[in-house]
Amino acid sequence: MASAAVALDDSPIRESVSERARELQERILQLQAARPDTRSLPTHPAIAKLLPGGALRRGAVYSVQNSTTLIMALLAAPSAAGAWSGIVGVPEFGIEAARGFGIDLDRLALVPRPGDQWLAATAAIADVMGIVVTRPPQRASDSSVSRLAARLRQRGTTLIVIGAWPHSEAMLSLERADWHGIGDGHGHLAARQATVTVTSRTGQRPRSTRLWLPDASLQVRESPQQSPTPLRVTTQGSLRALHY
Numbered sequence: 001m002a003s004a005a006v007a008l009d010d011s012p013i014r015e016s017v018s019e020r021a022r023e024l025q026e027r028i029l030q031l032q033a034a035r036p037d038t039r040s041l042p043t044h045p046a047i048a049k050l051l052p053g054g055a056l057r058r059g060a061v062y063s064v065q066n067s068t069t070l071i072m073a074l075l076a077a078p079s080a081a082g083a084w085s086g087i088v089g090v091p092e093f094g095i096e097a098a099r100g101f102g103i104d105l106d107r108l109a110l111v112p113r114p115g116d117q118w119l120a121a122t123a124a125i126a127d128v129m130g131i132v133v134t135r136p137p138q139r140a141s142d143s144s145v146s147r148l149a150a151r152l153r154q155r156g157t158t159l160i161v162i163g164a165w166p167h168s169e170a171m172l173s174l175e176r177a178d179w180h181g182i183g184d185g186h187g188h189l190a191a192r193q194a195t196v197t198v199t200s201r202t203g204q205r206p207r208s209t210r211l212w213l214p215d216a217s218l219q220v221r222e223s224p225q226q227s228p229t230p231l232r233v234t235t236q237g238s239l240r241a242l243h244y
Contacts (some may be wrong), residue, residue: 059157061149088118088132171199196208
């Protein structure tokens with residue numbers, strides 16, 4: 001197989017997406033070895049420590065607030081471990097950016113614009129892939145959510161949904177993003193620091209960490225948390241000075 005992602009184009013969408021997804025199933029089954037019998041998938045250590053159980057659980061659903069970068073960080077370790085990844089309904093998912101994060105393009109399948117067949121496409125490739133990302137264009141019915149959840153549990157596939165999803169294992173969000181690299185009005189954006197927060201459905205207190213996402217070398221790593229500088233007050237005569 002060529003060193004590039006498998007893409008299912010949307011031309012024509014209405015008649016081809018489901019059938020082409022089935023074709024993709026057959027191709028992947030021929031190429032992949034049996035999936036490991038484990039209950040979890042690895043992910044980046046800095047993110048894993050925030051997740052319930054310290055990993056991505058097979059058969060579970062995770063919600064991510066709109067951040068393609070965070071999704072790539074989640075996918076990199078499963079991909080490196082040999083898992084196939086499928087991306088449904090995310091046309092801006094960049095191949096070169098994915099490569100930079102360490103995602104194996106030989107084990108990546110894209111369905112950029114599935115239209116109203118997004119749920120069928122998601123379910124079809126979930127049958128043969130270890131981890132699938134989807135962005136629902138509209139809310140799915142309760143019965144559809146239940147059927148997909150049963151399918152994920154049966155196949156041991158992890159689903160990452162961009163946006164809210166009923167009964168997700170956890171919600172991951174990106175906050176306080178700060179870009180670095182521009183100085184004195186010139187230069188280019190080279191790195192980003194952001195706070196990743198994970199809220200579990202179990203009601204546990206949300207967990208957060210500060211990450212380079214990515215740093216100037218396109219690596220994801222923890223950023224040291226800086227403690228607030230204590231405020232010191234001095235008095236000189238009738239004047240008070242505040243020192244930070």
